[in-house]
Amino acid sequence: MTETDKAKSGKATSEKATSEKAQSGTQDMLRAPAEVKYAEELDYLESVDDGPKPFTWRLSPKMVRAFILGSERADGLDREIPQKWFGDRTFVERSIVTLASDRGLLLIGDPGTGKSWLAELLAAAVCRNSTLVVQGTAGTTEDHIKYSWNVSMVIAKGQSRESLIPSPIMTAMEGGVVGRFEELTRSTSDVQDALISILSEKYVSIPELDDDNIVFAKPGFSIIATANSRDRGVNDLSSALKRRFNFVRIPVVTNKKSEAEIVRFRTTELLRRHRIELEVPPTLLDILLQSFADLRTASAAATSDDERLESALSTAEQIGVLEDAILHSRFFGDDTLRATTLASSLVGSLARRSPEDLAILNKFWHGVVEGRSKKEGGEWQGFLEGGREAIATLS
Amino acid sequence: MTPATDTSADMGTATPDAQDGTFAALRGQLRDAAERFAEAPGAAADILAGMVDDVDRALAEELEIFPVCHHSPASALAMARRLREKRPKVVYLELCEDMRPLLDELRNCRLPVALQAFASDVQGFDPEWAPLSVVAPITEASAEYQAIAYALETPGVELVAVDWSTDHVFQWEESDPAARRTAADPDAAAASRPGDEEDSEEDGESALHGDAVGIELGDLRPGFAELEEYLLHHGRVRHWSEWWDQYVEQPLSGAGYDAYRQAMLLVGSLFRRLRDTGDLRRSEERERFMWTRMRQHLAASELDAGDALYVCGALHAASRVEQFGARSDAPYEIAERTGTRWLHGLIPSSHSAIEAQFGLARGSVSIAAATWEKALKRSGVAPFRLAGQKGTSRKAPKAAPVSDAPAEDRLSGFLTTPPEPGVLDEQELLTWAVDIVRLARRNGYMASTADAIAVVETSVLLAGVRGRNRPTPYDFQDAAITCIEKDTVPGRRDVRRLCEILLGGDRVGQVGYAALPPLAQNVLDRLEPLGVDLTKRTVQRALLDLRSEPRLQACSDVLWILHRMLPDGIVRPIMGSRRLGERSVQESWDLSLGRDQRWLVELGYEGVTIEQVLEQRLRKIAWAPDATASAALGAVEDALVLLGNRRFVDELGARAVELLSAERTVDDAPDVLKRVRRLLAHYRASEPELPAWCKEFVTEGYAHYCTLLPTAFTEDETGVRQVAAMLGFLFGMESLALSLGCDHAQLEIAVAQSHPEAPAKVALLWAARVQLGVLSRSDLRERCDEMLGNPLVVPAFPHYLSGFVHALEPVPTFAPFVVEVMSKAFGSLPDHLLLPWLPRLVMTLREHAAELVPVLTREAGRTFPGSLPALDAWTPPWEAVRPREPDSRAGVPSAPSGPVAELLAAHPAACDAAAALFGLDPVWQAAPAGPASASSAASELLGRHPDAAGALAALLTR
Incomplete structure (x- = not known):
């Protein structure tokens, strides 16, 4: 079998698997990857x-953008594609362009x-496969990036392409x-350096x-x-590797309007996943967003780490809070989300x-929440x- | 589809009709479109159809209207072309009419500069607004500059500014309080609009306009934030400048005049119709004014309206006011100006200052300038330029032959086809990519040729994703950031900033010598002998050796005055100082007058010479409604040091006396004391007699502070420091005051009347009584010891100690006692009292380091042993003295001893005569027997070993 044949058959199998997965729907999966979840949208595009x-x-750059950021009238599509990632348009454009170029995207x-x-959305839109992921940890080895061997097969048949287990990147x-590499900076430098030649x-x-x-x-x-900017200094990227990546920095969303959109979007998705019918009252969403905004301001003004919450107060954290509250009301409450x-x-x-953290929250509750409750009721x-x-209860 | 492409496409097909002046087809199309979108004929249809009416109306006007937009190379290009074709005899410009004379001075300047109108003396407006300042920046890549250059360089052409005068601008503000600030400066208000929020790295250059209100020709921007946001979102651009560049500027850059004009009119009309009413009212008021002025001018000059060109923002072109049109006869009453006296001048401006003031995206004006240069090269249009204009090193491209044939209709052609990517752009992109990598390397980035290749590739890809045929500078910027920027910024500038620098960078203008106000010219003339080029934008170092070159003294005087009046850092002394009684023989200065021209220009609004301005300012300080005696004394000092004008100094001094006697608080007492001490020392050293005001100040001060002393002691608001300063004045100036006829009893009574409660002030009072001889030191010592022994009072003891420390100022001889008390306190106070108090003591001492610390350390040095071993054998002097203190009569000093006393005792005649003269009966105390005890040890030693003394005597007598 020639290289190309093999690749073709590989592609065919992976596609087949994907479509099968899609057919079986998202029923059997706790969380379906983006290409399965949005398979129908991607087919249409x-x-x-x-x-x-x-x-x-599989899609042209413009369509990738439309898939991620939602369609606009100017795209000339006859159905609406909802927005899936909320943030500055430039970031997405720069990311897509980087994938089309010679460099990796960080x-x-x-x-x-x-x-x-x-990253998942990009991979799903570009090649319909977002599951080729290596998770970077302190224990990640070079084998995870390149290949490893099926030991019993090596003993039985010797080293050959059949007994080789390719890594997701090799696949x-x-x-x-x-291919995706999560938390690149968590893995050690020698592992990172294996990426350079790739x-x-x-x-x-x-x-x-x-x-x-x-x-x-x-x-x-x-x-x-992807790399976490809070981990900077743990395993710094070498300049050789930096040179091979284009960096796109994603800032914390501070715009209240888009943050509300993100929280609403993600929560709806989570609710659907848990099959919960529960209304999130807009006033509560406002309270949540406002509290996080206040906490962020306080955190920015704090002078030492002790006066700062350990949490990064990101949008994902808000979604977590909301999800927790919803699950709590669903299973231990009366099916209504309460303040x-x-x-x-x-x-x-x-x-x-x-x-x-408790002291900070206590201060926040007495200083800010009390004031707001008096003013706004x-x-x-x-x-x-x-x-x-x-x-x-906690203290 | 975006609104812009929408209209363009529709217009493209409607052009043939437009040529005939009828827009029936276009109108129909727009109405159809509106119905299609809104699904019913309504407001949208009215607006769209109205837009066409507006265009129709403006085109039909006999007086040719030239709609422009600010910082638009396309406007400038179209203007240059049109002016060469039409050669109008008069150009009407939308510019404050009172700024017109300034335009003639532009040829002495390097652009960008700003025309400034300035008024510090405000009449008819809210005095709180003063000083009023209005700036109108002018850049080279602008249509207005083309019009100005054409009109000024072509003989027989008149240039008339027809807009509101600056006075009217503020009149409108006052009549419409809701619109204050924002009305006069719609762009400043727009600074916070979405899409403009760039990171705010503050540059010196962006603050060039100070806090002036900005006005600009051709403000063209949606009136609503929502509309703008909509346009930006659907146009897939980040900020307004980019939108404009992509959807209007680029398509129009190669367009014919008619296409340009119609498109601009249409856009202007659209934004005008979607503007909020307050804004619209203001625009209409201005349009009435402008049309009335133009008609007046046409009538007066008997010119044909067809020979004129009216240059205005596109927003004003499609006006619907009844005064519109050269033939209109609608009356309009032009309001009188107020009594405010406006002064005019040119100040340097810069691209970043313009961007900051008008809320434009960073780098957009620079990009516009770069585009203009490129457009000139590509189109071959010869721009107009003022003769002698500075900063025009580049040769203007050859003029293309101008045909006299009427402009060809190219509207439909170019609006329906995208602009062709020039070969130049490819080359330019490559050059930029190479340059940005080089620049990034120089700024610490690890960039290489591979990055340059990636930048080019990414720019092209980005342009593709964004639906553009070729990368715009904005795409290039994004690509460079993507490829070069990593997780940290290694140097001072990030890639975004580097791109801005690359794409033209910031250009800073300069006002030429001839265009400067007389004061600035005078300053530059007077600094000529320094031999330093003050027009350079870098900091210049001037060295003055006043001993070898006395003629530089005059320069030094000028520099010190400038140092006093200009903000910090513009004229900065590195070496040398000038204070009362101090003059340097050598000075060196850092001068940045070239960079900070604006300040010098604004100084020029205040007077003709710097001396006059300084005099005015000092006078203003001394006669301000809230002036204080200390401020007036400060003014006196400045006048003495910098002006040396005796009459003026005396006048200020008299004013200080007046202010002092009227003062009811003693807050400034420390300052007053410090200053008057300095002044007295100066006069004593330099003049045979104190000036009259000085004497008056001392007597007045003596009486004044005596009167206020009891209240100051008791009042809580008055601090210890103030009371100490009052006492300092009273004790320090006492001899002088008494010689001038004051009464010592006044002070004694004042002290007797004082009954402070605060411990610190009590301690201060005790010190004062000791000084007056009412309380003996031994009594005071006992009192202190008692306090230290009493556990109930001990906690308050530190406060007393603070009072004693403050007493060092009025009673310097108190130092040994303060050292003593402090040592005792350190020795006996418990830690829980001592430790919290120590920081406060340190702070107090630090605050008054100059006055208190030297006295205290000197005394402490004298009291304590100098080495550690000596400490073991050391007994504090107060403990050694204490048992032998013979003081029986408080207040009477013991007879002094020493050679002076001996001499006087030996020859009592002079003292007796003096005492008789004062009407006293001289009584001589018996001097202590024998030689002074202190020196007895020394004489004993010498007696035992006389050799050394003998040798010394032999040496001296040889």
Whole structure:
């Protein structure tokens, strides 16, 4: 079997698997990958896409953008594509363009800013496969990036292509698709450096084999890595690796309007996943957003780490709080989301260190929430009560 | 589809009709479109159809209207072309009419500069607004500059500014309080609009306009934030400048005149119709004014309206006021100006200052300038330029032959086809990519040729994603950031900033010598002998050796005055100082007058010479409604040091006396004391007699502070420091005051009347009584010891100690006692009292370091042993003295001893005579027997070992 044949068959199998997955629907999966979840949307976009496509991309860059950021009238589509990632348009454009170029894409930002979600969406839109992921940890080895051996098969048959277990990145190279590397800076420098040759020479050699010992990357191969800016200094990227990546920095969303959109979007999705029918009252969403905004301001003004909450106060954190509150009301409450529940969820999620975080929250509750409840009343009063109780319970 | 492409496409097909002046087809199309979108004929249809009416109306006007937009190279290009074709005899400009004379001075300047109108003396407006300042920046890449250059360089052409005068601008503001600030400066209000929020790295250059209100020709921007946001979102651009560049500027840059004019009119009309009413009212008022002025001018000059060109913002072109049109006869009453006296001048401006003031995206004016240069090269249009204009090193491109044939209709052609990517752009992109990498390397980035290649590739890809045929500077900027910016910024500038620098950078203008106000010219003339080029934008170092070159003294005087009046850092002395009684023989200065021209120009509004301005300012300080004696004394000092004008100094001094006697608080007492001490020292050293005002100040002060002393002691609001300063004045100036006829009894009574309660003030009072001889030191010592022994009072003891420390100022001889008390306190106070108090003591001492610390340390040095071993054998002097203190009569000093006393005792005649003269009966105390005890040890030693003394004597007598 020639290289290309193999690649074709590989692609065919992976596609088949994807479509099967899609067919079986998202029923059997707790969380379906983006290409399965939005399979129908992607099919539609592919059918109407007449723009130039780089390499083996399934969609043209414009359509990738439309898929991620939602369609606009100017795109001339006859159905609406909802927005899936919320943030500055430029970031998405720059990311897409980087994937079409020779370099890898490194999404960098605070935890919870949507880096991984963007990476997943990009991979799903570009090559319909977002599951070729290497998770970077302190224990990640070079084998996870290149290949490893099926030991029993090696004993039985010796080292051959059959007994080789390719890593997700190698699979991506063979298939000419996008591989993902999560938390790049968590893995050690030697592992990171293994990426350098992959990104520049675009092949992996297998010295153990006598022939057929080089795996070349097919056109369309690229890497999306994510890195947490809070981890800076743990395993700094070497300048050689930096040079091979284009950095796109994703900032924490501070615009209240888009943050509300994100929280609403993600929560709806989560609710659907849990099959919960529960209304999130807009006033409560406002309270949540406002509290986070206030906490962020306080955090920015604090002078030492002890006066700052350990949490990054990201959008993902808000979604977590809301999800927690919803689940709580669903299973232990009366199926209605109440301000008190929201408050105790918020306190519960943010109070990680005792007594520092509790002290900050206590101060926040008395200084800010109390003031707001006096001024604005309404749900804020319940929020005040619930938070107080939760703080009292925890301390 | 975006509104802009929408209208353009429709217009493209409607052009043939437009040529005939009828827009029936276009109108129909727009109405159809409106119905299609809104699904019913209504407001949208009215607006769209109205827009066409507006265009129709403006085109039909006999007086040719030239709609422009600010910082638009396309406008400038179209203007240059049109002026060469039409050669109008008069150009009407939308510019404050009172700024017209300034335009003639532009040829002495390097652009960008700003025309400024300035008024510090405000009449008819809210006095709180003063000083009023209005700036109108002018850049080279603008249509107005083309019009100005054409009109000024072509003989027989008149240039008339027809807009509101600056006075009218503020009149409108006052009549419409809701619109204050925002009305006079719609762009400043727009600074916070979405899409403009760039990171605010403050540059010196962006603050060039100070806090002036900005006005600009051709403000063209949606009136609503929502509309703008909509346009930006659907146009897929980040900020307004980019939108304009992409959807109006680029398509129009190669367009014919008619296409340009119609498109601009249409856009102007659209924004005008979607503007909020307050804004619209203001625009209409201005239009009435402008049309009336133009008609007046046409009538007076008997010119044909067809020979004129009216240059105005596109927003004003499609006006619907009844005064519109050269033939209109609708009356309009032009309001009288107020009594405010406006002064006019040119100040340097910069691209970043313009961007900051008018809320434009950073780098947009620079990009416009770069586009203008490029457009000139590509189109071959010869721009107009004022003769002698500075900063025009580049040669103007050859003029293309101008045909006299009527402009061809190219509207439909270019609006329906995208602009062709020039070969130049490809080359330019490559150059930019190479340059940005070089620049990034120089700024610490690890960028290489591979990055340059990636930048080019990414720019092209980005342009593709954004639906553009070729990358715009904005795409290039994004690409450079993507490829070069990593997780940290290694140097001072990030890639975004580097791109801005690359794409033209900031250009800073300069006002030429001839265009400067007389004061600035005078200053530059007087600084000529320094031999330093003050027009340079860098900091210049001037060295003055006043001993070898006395003629530089005059320069030094000028520099010190400028140093006093200009903000910090513009004229900065590095070496040398000038204070009362101090003059340097050598000075060195850092001068940045070239960079900070604006301040010098604004100084020029205040007077003709710097001396006059300084005099005015000092006078203003001394006669301000809230002036204080200390401020007046400060003015006296400045006048003495910088002006040396005796009459003026005396006048200020007299004013200080007046202010002092009227003062009811003693807050400034420390300052007053410090200053008057300095002045007295100066006069004593330099003049045979104190000036009259000085004497008066001392006597007045003596009486004044005596009167206020009892209240100051008891009042809580008055601090210890103030009371100490009052006492300092009273004790320090006492001899002088008494010689001038004051009465010592006044002070004694004042002290007797004082009954403070605060411990610190009580301690101060005790010190005063000791000084007056009412209380003996031994009594005071006992009192202090008692307090230290009494556990109930001990907690308050530190407060007393603070009072004693403050007493050092009025009673310097008190120092040994303060050292003593302090040592005791350190020795006996418990830690929980001592430790909290120590920081406060340190703070007090630090605050008054100059006055208190030297006295205290000197005394402490004298009291304590100098080495550690000596400490063991050391007994504090107060403990050694204490048992032997013979003081029986409080207040009477013991007879002094020493050679002076001996001499006087030996020859008592002179003292007796003096005492008789004062009407006293001289009584001589018996001097202590024998030689002074202190020296007895020394004489004993010498007696035992006489050799050294003998040798010394032999040496001296040889």
